[in-house]
Amino acid sequence: MKKLINDPHDVVLESVTGFGRAHGDLVRVSTDPLYVVRADAPVRGKVGLVSGGGSGHEPLHAGFVGRGMLDAAVPGAMFTSPTPEPVQAATAAVDGGAGVLHIVKNYTGDVLNFETAAELAEAEDITVRSVIVNDDVAVEDSLYTAGRRGVAGTVLVEKIAGAAAERGDDLDTVTAVAEQVVANVRSMGVALTACTVPHGGRPSFDLGEDEVEIGIGIHGEPGRRRVPMAPADDITDLLLDPVLEDLALSRGEEVLLLVNGMGGTPMSELYVVYGHARRRLEDLGVSVTRSLVGNYTTSLEMQGASVTVLRLDGTLTELWDAPVQTAALRRGL
Template sequence: MKKLINSPETVVDEMLDGMVAAHPEYVRRLEGTQVLVRADAPVDGAVAVVSGGGSGHEPSHAGYLGEGMLAGAAAGEVFTSPTADEFEAMIREVDGGEGVLCVVKNYEGDVMNFDTAAEMAEMEGVEVRQVVVDDDVAVEDSLYTSGRRGVAGTVLVHKCAGAKAAAGGSLDEVAEVAEKVVDNVGTMGTALTSCVTPEKGEPTFDLGDDEIELGIGIHGEPGVERTEHTSADEITEHLTERVLEDLDLDDGQEVVTIVNGMGGTPLMELYVVNRRLQELMDDHGLETWDAWVGDYMTSLDMMGCSVTVCAVDDELKELLAAPADTPALTR
């Protein structure tokens, strides 16, 4: 499988340099690390929201660095958690005196290393909170996770927590809105093809020409069910129904939806999925307040998508609509 890279060993490092070269007004690299922070970090007097994890999910997370979203993003090697040292260096760099909220996708490596980093940073006098995102409704436990996985819904946590921090929220308040998003969001994904990691150079699971995987994660792990490839409408129905079963929303509830591309899926197809998704929202008596369509949390070059639904109230709507100025998301 061909890739536009120089070598598996240098791809993350070179990607980070390429991001800084593209967006020097937004991001800078913390010397000697794979951590990117907001160009103007630390922002004195504001809570800093940070995230991070293995690479391969671009634009997550460094694409969301900037005003109104993230203050720091630590990049591990592909699908591999950054070290606790890198997380700690990030936390200390971005602290503006009001504390740091870590938004952690629920993978064992990330959770463990963020935990250690938080302890280390606290010993240095930085107040740290963590919120673990586990929006994937497909599985309870999986290859890399106890409990549910954190996937595309994480970006909504970045947006809301970042907006609350920008509005002067305290660390408690920022953590509280992050938890509110986590409590109200569900996601499920499908793969038409496996991703190909730079290291391995071939698909991480085999999938026939007429098969798809339902309930996939974002690390090349197979899904929970393999089924015959079918129409976009049927796939959308399956994903959406599973998410809605999990959320169990009241009639008339306002929601934000995401059709998230996995990296190799054309935008054309994501809009076809969104068409059916919005019909289903109508059928269920739900009111779509905003619909996101695009690549937010990818899995390298995987073809496929995930559907996210998040119930929103006035507070979350205000935070979602608040200004954000980042390479990958602007409001």
């Protein structure tokens, strides 16, 4: 294992501390318990948005803390849910009196720990709602999940709900917007290589020199099946077909197309995948009106990509276009 780290057990703390130094204009970092909040938190009268989960998926979630998106991110250990304590502390730190929304990826540990944190926060008279993101169509249950997993669609939930909160929507409205995104977003991914968790020291699974894993989870959890390596267009079809089947788009609908890198794949390859996915959608009479291509929900250095499609309407498009000022996503402001 070769990594730019010191002690494997310090990597999350050192990394988040470095992140806080690099982006001091956007965020503040609490190291004990460990969480990241926007620099001006709490914002009086604004609904607070908190997300979090295991580390190793950067820029998710800390990279999305700032004006127009998350108020707080709570990083757990690598690929490990944060405990309730930092989630509760982050919730209290961003409560501006209008309530707090937890955006939780659907993994058993995350769901339980955010639930406990919400109960603790409610005991302190903070109103908390939760939205569970489960956009991954690959498998119904998996190693760490009952039901579908939450993957790259989470970024879209955070951006769009964040814009709703920023413009002053109340907790019920922000929650409803987040649920609308969850109901209309679907993803599926592929791994070309495994990744290595620092304290594990070796790859989390084995993949042959000439095979890829279709439907991979963002922790390297098994997907649907292994297939021989194939041209990018064919692999993109294997990701896009189940997404389209599940989303049941009609001609004339508008979508956002996100091609997400797993961390170790060159940008040039992501744009090849994007080009083919977009042509496929256009052939179906679906209009790709918004796009995002890059490493947004990663699995450390894993090579691979995921394709996410979000059905848009006027409201979601307007909220997507709203200004945002975070380390990993910036527009306007």
